[in-house]
Amino acid sequence: MGYFSRVRGLLQFICILLLVSNCHGLLQRRKARRSFKTSVIKSESVRSDLLSQCTLYWRNATLNHFSFVKYKGVDKAFKQRYYVCSNYWKAPTSTSGPGPIFFYAGNEADVLLYLNNTGLMWENAPSQGAMLVFAEHRYYGQSRPFAPWPKSGLKPYQLDYLSTEQAMFDYVELVDEIKKEFRAEQAAVIAFGGSYGGMLAAWMRMKYPHVIDGAIAASAPIWNFFGETPTYDTGSFAQGVTYDASMEAGSSRNCVYNVRAFWSTLSRLAQTPEGCALINQNLNLCPDSTVSSPSDAEAVRDWIADAWDNMAMGNFPYASGYILNGDGQLPPFPIHEACRSMATDVPSDMDLLQGMAGAIGVYYNHSHLTPCFDYKAGVNDETDAVDMLWDFQWCSELFMPSSTDGVNDMFWPAPFDAAAAAADCRASWQVSPRPLHAQREWGGRRIEAASNIVFTNGLLDPWHGGGGLTVPVGA
Amino acid sequence: MGYFSRVRGLLQFICILLLVSNCHGLLQRRKARRSFKTSVIKSESVRSDLLSQCTLYWRNATLNHFSFVKYKGVDKAFKQRYYVCSNYWKAPTSTSGPGPIFFYAGNEADVLLYLNNTGLMWENAPSQGAMLVFAEHRYYGQSRPFAPWPKSGLKPYQLDYLSTEQAMFDYVELVDEIKKEFRAEQAAVIAFGGSYGGMLAAWMRMKYPHVIDGAIAASAPIWNFFGETPTYDTGSFAQGVTYDASMEAGSSRNCVYNVRAFWSTLSRLAQTPEGCALINQNLNLCPDSTVSSPSDAEAVRDWIADAWDNMAMGNFPYASGYILNGDGQLPPFPIHEACRSMATDVPSDMDLLQGMAGAIGVYYNHSHLTPCFDYKAGVNDETDAVDMLWDFQWCSELFMPSSTDGVNDMFWPAPFDAAAAAADCRASWQVSPRPLHAQREWGGRRIEAASNIVFTNGLLDPWHGGGGLTVPVGA
Numbered sequence: 021m022g023y024f025s026r027v028r029g030l031l032q033f034i035c036i037l038l039l040v041s042n043c044h045g046l047l048q049r050r051k052a053r054r055s056f057k058t059s060v061i062k063s064e065s066v067r068s069d070l071l072s073q074c075t076l077y078w079r080n081a082t083l084n085h086f087s088f089v090k091y092k093g094v095d096k097a098f099k100q101r102y103y104v105c106s107n108y109w110k111a112p113t114s115t116s117g118p119g120p121i122f123f124y125a126g127n128e129a130d131v132l133l134y135l136n137n138t139g140l141m142w143e144n145a146p147s148q149g150a151m152l153v154f155a156e157h158r159y160y161g162q163s164r165p166f167a168p169w170p171k172s173g174l175k176p177y178q179l180d181y182l183s184t185e186q187a188m189f190d191y192v193e194l195v196d197e198i199k200k201e202f203r204a205e206q207a208a209v210i211a212f213g214g215s216y217g218g219m220l221a222a223w224m225r226m227k228y229p230h231v232i233d234g235a236i237a238a239s240a241p242i243w244n245f246f247g248e249t250p251t252y253d254t255g256s257f258a259q260g261v262t263y264d265a266s267m268e269a270g271s272s273r274n275c276v277y278n279v280r281a282f283w284s285t286l287s288r289l290a291q292t293p294e295g296c297a298l299i300n301q302n303l304n305l306c307p308d309s310t311v312s313s314p315s316d317a318e319a320v321r322d323w324i325a326d327a328w329d330n331m332a333m334g335n336f337p338y339a340s341g342y343i344l345n346g347d348g349q350l351p352p353f354p355i356h357e358a359c360r361s362m363a364t365d366v367p368s369d370m371d372l373l374q375g376m377a378g379a380i381g382v383y384y385n386h387s388h389l390t391p392c393f394d395y396k397a398g399v400n401d402e403t404d405a406v407d408m409l410w411d412f413q414w415c416s417e418l419f420m421p422s423s424t425d426g427v428n429d430m431f432w433p434a435p436f437d438a439a440a441a442a443a444d445c446r447a448s449w450q451v452s453p454r455p456l457h458a459q460r461e462w463g464g465r466r467i468e469a470a471s472n473i474v475f476t477n478g479l480l481d482p483w484h485g486g487g488g489l490t491v492p493v494g495a
Numbered sequence: 496m497g498y499f500s501r502v503r504g505l506l507q508f509i510c511i512l513l514l515v516s517n518c519h520g521l522l523q524r525r526k527a528r529r530s531f532k533t534s535v536i537k538s539e540s541v542r543s544d545l546l547s548q549c550t551l552y553w554r555n556a557t558l559n560h561f562s563f564v565k566y567k568g569v570d571k572a573f574k575q576r577y578y579v580c581s582n583y584w585k586a587p588t589s590t591s592g593p594g595p596i597f598f599y600a601g602n603e604a605d606v607l608l609y610l611n612n613t614g615l616m617w618e619n620a621p622s623q624g625a626m627l628v629f630a631e632h633r634y635y636g637q638s639r640p641f642a643p644w645p646k647s648g649l650k651p652y653q654l655d656y657l658s659t660e661q662a663m664f665d666y667v668e669l670v671d672e673i674k675k676e677f678r679a680e681q682a683a684v685i686a687f688g689g690s691y692g693g694m695l696a697a698w699m700r701m702k703y704p705h706v707i708d709g710a711i712a713a714s715a716p717i718w719n720f721f722g723e724t725p726t727y728d729t730g731s732f733a734q735g736v737t738y739d740a741s742m743e744a745g746s747s748r749n750c751v752y753n754v755r756a757f758w759s760t761l762s763r764l765a766q767t768p769e770g771c772a773l774i775n776q777n778l779n780l781c782p783d784s785t786v787s788s789p790s791d792a793e794a795v796r797d798w799i800a801d802a803w804d805n806m807a808m809g810n811f812p813y814a815s816g817y818i819l820n821g822d823g824q825l826p827p828f829p830i831h832e833a834c835r836s837m838a839t840d841v842p843s844d845m846d847l848l849q850g851m852a853g854a855i856g857v858y859y860n861h862s863h864l865t866p867c868f869d870y871k872a873g874v875n876d877e878t879d880a881v882d883m884l885w886d887f888q889w890c891s892e893l894f895m896p897s898s899t900d901g902v903n904d905m906f907w908p909a910p911f912d913a914a915a916a917a918a919d920c921r922a923s924w925q926v927s928p929r930p931l932h933a934q935r936e937w938g939g940r941r942i943e944a945a946s947n948i949v950f951t952n953g954l955l956d957p958w959h960g961g962g963g964l965t966v967p968v969g970a
Contacts, residue, residue: 086561088891088926089655180564192935205724227702229945230938249680416563451563460667463705470704471944 070136074105074154079197081158083165083181085189098165100190101156103135104198110149111202118207119149121198123232125191125224127217128410129345130402131156131163134217137342140236141212150210151202155194157187157220159409176450179412185461188224192231214238215483216418218475222488223462226470234472241486242475244420246438247459254421254436256485258429261332264355264480265430275359279328279379279430282362282372283321289369290317302373306392323395324376325431327383330399331355332482345402348386358382415445417461419453420486545611549580549629554672556633558640558656560664573640575665576631578610579673585624586677593682594624596673598707600666600699602692603885604820605877606631606638609692612817615711616687625685626677630669632662632695634884651925654887660936663699667706689713690958691893693950697963698937701945709947716961717950719895721913722934729896729911731960733904736807739830739955740837740905750834754803754854754905757837757847758796764844765792777848781867798870799851800906802858805874806830807957820877823861833857890920892936894928895961 083096110119122141124134135154145152156163159182166178199205211232213221218240225235243252253259265275289295290311299317300310311317331354334343341349351357361378364371377393384393398404414420421438424431438455445451458464467473467488475488558571585594597616599609610629620627631638634657641653666686674680686707688696693715700710718727728734740750764770765786774792775785786792806829809818816824826832836853839846852868859865859874873879889895896913899906913930920926933939942948942963950963 082929085932086658086660087655088658088929089651090921090925090927091652176564177566180562183561183563185561189935196931196935226704228938229701229943230941231935446565450565452565454557454563456671457560460664460671460706463703466705468704469946 070105070142071103071132073107074103074135074152077102077104079194081163081190081193085186096165098158098163098167100158100163100194101131101161102194103131103152103154105135105145105152105154106202108145108149109151109202112204112206118202118204119151120208120210120233121195121204122148122150122152123191123195123209123211124152124154125188125211125213125217125220126155126157126160127213127215127220128157128160128406128413130161132161133342133346134214136346137340138212138214140238151204151207153194153198155191157217158182158190160406173408176412179409179449182409182412183417184220184223184413185417188220188227191220191224192228195231208233211235212238213240215240218242219462222470222473222475225473226463226467229471234474236474236476237488238476239478239481239483239487240475241420241483242462242488243464244483244486245458245462245464246419246421246455248464252421253485254423255425255428257329257422257482258424258431260480260482260485261328261355262429262431264332264335264482265328265359269355269480270353271356271359272363274365275362276430278362278364278367278372278375280426281367282324282376283426283432285369285372286317286321287314290314298369299373302370302377304377304392306394309392309394309396320395321432324380326398327380328355328358329482331358331383332480335480344386344399345406347400347402350386351382354382412449412451415449415451415453417458419455419458545580545617546578546607548582549578549610549627552577552579554669556638556665556668558661560661571640573633573638573642575633575638575669576606576636577669578606578627578629580610580620580627580629581677583620583624584626584677587679587681593677593679594626595683595685595708596670596679597623597625597627598666598670598684598686599627599629600663600686600688600692600695601630601632601635602688602690602695603632603635603881603888605636607636608817608821609689611821612815613687613689615713626673626679626682628669628673630666632692633657633665635881648883651887654884654924657884657887658892659695659698659888660892663695663702666695666699667703670706683708686710687713688715690715693717697945697948697950700948701938701942704946709949711949711951712963713951714953714956714958714962715950716895716958717937717963718939719958719961720933720937720939721894721896721930723939727896728960729898730900730903732804732897732957733899733906735955735957735960736803736830737904737906739807739810739957740803740834744830744955745828746831746834747838749840750837751905753837753839753842753847753850755901756842757799757851758901758907760844760847761792761796762789765789773844774848777845777852779852779867781869784867784869784871795870796907799855801873802855803830803833803905804957806833806858807955810955819861819874820881822875822877825861826857829857887924887926890924890926890928892933894930894933 078099078101080097081100083098110116112118122145124138124141126134131154141150141152144150158165159179165181166174195209199207209232211221211224211234213219213236215238218237219242221235222237222240222242225232245252262276263269265271265279267273286299289299291314293312296311296313299305299320303320305311305320311320330343331350334340334350335353335355336342338352339349341347343350358379361375364375367375380393381390384390384399386399398407419441421436423436424434426433438453442453445453477484477487553574553576555572556575558573585591587593597620599613599616601609606629616625616627619625633640634654640656641649670684674682684707686696686699686709688694688711690713693712694717696707696710697712697715697717700707720727737751738744740746740754742748761774764774766789768787771786771788774780774795778795780786780795786795805818806825809815809825810828810830811817813827814824816822818825833854836850839850842850855868856865859868861874873882894916896911898911899909901908913928917928920928952959952962952964
C-alpha cells in the first residue's frame with residue numbers, strides 16, 4: 021500500500037532537475053487585482069527543436085462531464101489542444117507490447133510551455149521507448165470554451181466549467197482516445213506534472229488508477245489546504261521565498277532584513293505628500309501610475325511582493341522564461357540578482373526605495389526596455405490572463421490559504437483572512453469558497469491507499485511547504 | 496495491492512445473508528414507461544424495533560458539489576435525511592479509540608428500507624462496538640431537492656443533480672460531519688451497500704479512500720457497463736432470472752419452457768380481435784386496461800417481464816417487502832411460487848394465459864385484494880416513483896446495457912439497441928447517454944489499485960453477472 025514504496029530513498033532529495041523542468045508557479049492570491057486581458061503566448065518563445073518532434077491535435081472535449089441534461093438542444097463542447105511526440109515511441113509488435121505513454125497533465129498555461137520545459141519527459145523518452153503527450157488544460161492557452169472571448173473577459177457562469185475535476189476527466193477521455201488511435205491499449209501511462217500540474221498528476225493517479233499507472237508529481241503542494249492534521253502552515257510559502265533571499269540560499273547579506281524594512285518605510289512615507297513624491301521618484305513609477313495615498317501604497321506593496329514571489333518560483337540556476345509564460349526571460353537565480361540591489365548596510369529611505377526598484381526590475385524590467393513601472397499592470401499580458409483564470413480556480417476548488425507574519429518571513433504581518441477572501445471571491449466571481457472542499461475531495465495527507473506516486477520537491481521552491489515531504493503513517 | 500487481499504476465500508461463496516439483507520433491485524430498463532407519481536413509503540412497513548434504536552437527523556446538503564458559481568445570489572441546498580444508531584457504539588475514551596462507523600451508502604429508495612433490511616450491519620454492530628449510519632440518497636425517500644415536487648414530476652434540469660458523483664460527495668461530507676459531531680475522527684469507516692448501494696460503497700472506497708476505510712459491496716454489478724475487456728455479457732441478467740425459474744434453482748418443471756412459449760402466444764393472439772378478447776379475459780385485465788392491438792400486447796409483455804425481473808431480484812427464502820419498497824410483502828421464494836402456475840405439461844393458449852395471470856399475481860396481486868390487472872401501472876406508487884428517478888440515472892451516468900435472446904433465457908429475442916435507448920432518453924429527459932462514461936469514471940475491471948473491498952454475490956441474484964466474481968490479474 022505504501023505510496024512511496026518505490027521511492028523512499030528519494031524523499032527529501034532536492035530534485036533540481038525536476039524542479040527546474042517542471043516548476044511553474046501556482047499563483048499566490050494576495051495580489052492586487054489586475055485587468056483581464058486575453059492574449060496568446062509569444063510564438064518566438066517556442067523552442068522549435070522540440071516542437072518539430074510533435075504533432076498538433078485538436079479534440080472535441082465535453083464541456084460538462086458531470087451533467088447530462090441537454091439545454092436548448094445543444095451538447096456543449098470545446099476544442100482542446102494537445103501534442104503527441106511519438107518519434108521515440110516503441111509501437112506494439114506481434115511479439116512485444118507498446119512502450120509507455122508519458123502524459124503531461126497540463127496546468128494553468130499554454131501547453132507549449134510544458135512541452136518546451138519538461139526536461140524529465142524528454143530525457144527519459146528514448147531509453148523508455150515512450151510516447152510523449154502534452155495535454156492543454158481547459159481554458160488556458162488555446163483550449164478555450166466559449167471562444168472567442170470578448171475583451172471584457174468571461175462571465176462567471178462561463179467559467180463554471182473551469183475546475184480540476186473537469187480537467188481531469190478531459191485527460192481521462194484523451195488517454196482513452198490516444199490508446200485507441202495508436203492501438204496502445206496495453207501501454208502503461210505515467211502522468212507528469214509540475215506545480216498545479218503535479219497536483220493533477222497525483223490526483224489523477226488517486227482517482228483514476230485504471231487510467232494512470234503512475235505519477236511523477238513535481239513541486240505539487242497537495243497539502244496546501246484547510247482541514248489537514250497537522251494543520252498546514254499557511255506561512256510556509258512566504259518562508260520559502262524568504263529562504264531564497266537569505267544567505268543560506270546564496271543571496272546577499274542584508275537582503276531579507278532590507279526587504280522587511282522596506283514595507284514599513286513605504287507605509288510611513290505614504291502618509292505625506294512629500295513621502296509620496298519620494299516613493300514615486302525613487303521607485304521609478306510612471307507618471308500615470310503614481311502613489312498619492314496609503315491605499316495606493318498598499319497596491320504598490322502587493323505588486324512588489326508579487327515580483328518576489330514569482331522570482332522565487334522561478335529561481336532556477338539558469339536563465340528561463342518559464343515563470344514569464346514564455347514572454348521574455350529571467351536571469352539565472354533571479355532572487356540572487358534582485359537581492360544584490362538590497363544588500364546595503366544601514367540603508368536610508370532612499371536606498372531602500374532605489375534598491376527595491378532595482379530588485380523588482382529583475383522581474384518587471386526583465387527586458388531592460390521598461391522606462392518606468394506601472395504598478396497597475398502585471399509582468400505581461402499572458403501572465404495577467406493566467407492570473408485571472410487561476411483566481412477563479414483559487415476561489416472555487418483550490419482555496420489555498422497563505423499568510424505572512426513579518427517575523428518568520430520578510431514580508432508584513434498579514435494573517436490569512438478566510439472571510440475577507442471569501443467576500444472578495446463573491447464580489448469577483450459570484451463564487452463562495454468551500455474551505456474544506458479540496459481536503460474532502462482529494463484527501464490531503466490521508467493518502468495511504470494510493471500507490472505509484474513520486475513526489476519531488478525542491479527546497480528552493482517556495483511551494484515545498486505544502487508538498488509531500490514526509491511518509492505518512494502506515495505507508 | 497490485492498483488493499481481495501482479505502477475502503480470497505470468500506469468492507464464489509453464495510453469501511445468502513448478504514443477498515437477503517442487501518439486495519434491493521436495480522431497475523432494468525426495458526419496461527414500459529409509467530406515469531410519475533410522488534408518494535412516501537408506508538409507515539406501517541417500518542420495523543419499529545430497529546428504528547427505535549436510531550435517531551433521525553436532517554442536514555443541509557449542497558445541491559451541486561462540482562459548481563461553485565452562485566446564480567441569482569442563492570446557494571442551492573436541500574435537506575438530506577439520515578439515521579444514526581449508536582447504542583452499540585464504543586465511544587472514544589482517554590485510553591482507547593472509538594469503535595468503527597458502519598455507513599450504509601443509501602441507494603434508490605427510502606432509507607428506512609435499508610435501515611430495516613441490512614442485517615449484516617445490525618448483526619455485527621454489538622461485537623464490533625460499531626455506530627450505524629444510514630444515509631438517504633438524494634432525490635429518493637424524503638431527501639428531495641426542489642421539494643415539494645409537483646404531481647407532474649420534476650423537469651429534466653431539476654433532475655440534473657441526481658448522480659452518483661453528487662450522492663457520493665454528500666456522503667463524504669456527511670461522514671466528516673458525523674466524525675466531528677461524535678468526536679470520532681479516529682474511527683474507521685466501513686461502507687455497506689447492496690445493489691446500486693453496493694456500487695456506491697465500492698466506488699466510494701476507490702474514489703475516497705481517505706474517507707472510507709473499507710467496503711462491503713453486496714450484489715453490486717460494477718462491471719455491467721460498456722467498455723469492459725472482456726465485454727460484459729448483456730444477457731446475463733435475463734439468464735439469471737431464467738436460472739431462478741429453473742429446476743436447478745428449485746422452481747417447477749416446465750416453468751422456463753412455458754414462460755418462453757407465452758410470449759409468442761401473446762404476440763400471435765394479439766393479431767385478431769378474438770385473440771385480444773382471449774388475452775383480456777384470461778390475463779384478467781381490467782376493463783379500462785385492455786389489449787386491442789399488437790402494440791398493446793407489447794406493453795403487456797414488458798409489464799409481465801417486469802414482474803419476473805423483480806421477483807427474481809426479491810427471490811429471498813423468506814417473506815419480504817424489500818422489493819416492493821416496503822409497501823406489501825412477497826412470499827418466500829416468489830419465483831418458485833410464480834412458477835407453480837406455469838408448470839403445466841403441453842399447455843393450451845388458455846393455460847398459458849391463465850398460468851401467467853397466476854404467476855404475475857404473486858407480484859402484482861401480492862395483497863390478494865386486486866380484482867383485475869392494470870398493465871399501465873406498476874406494483875405500487877413508491878415503486879413507480881423510484882422507477883422514474885432511476886430511469887434518469889440510467890439514461891445519464893449508469894447506462895447499463897441488457898438484452899434477451901429467447902435461447903439462453905426465457906424471454907424473447909431483443910438485442911440491446913443503444914441508439915434506440917439513447918433516442919428514448921433524449922425524448923424523456925433531454926439526456927444523451929455517454930456509453931463509455933461509467934467505465935472511464937469508475938474503471939470497470941481495472942481495479943487492481945483498490946483495496947479493502949469485499950464483493951459478495953448471490954447466484955440467485957440476477958445481477959451477479961455484472962458483479963465482481965473473479966480476481967483480476969495482478970490483484
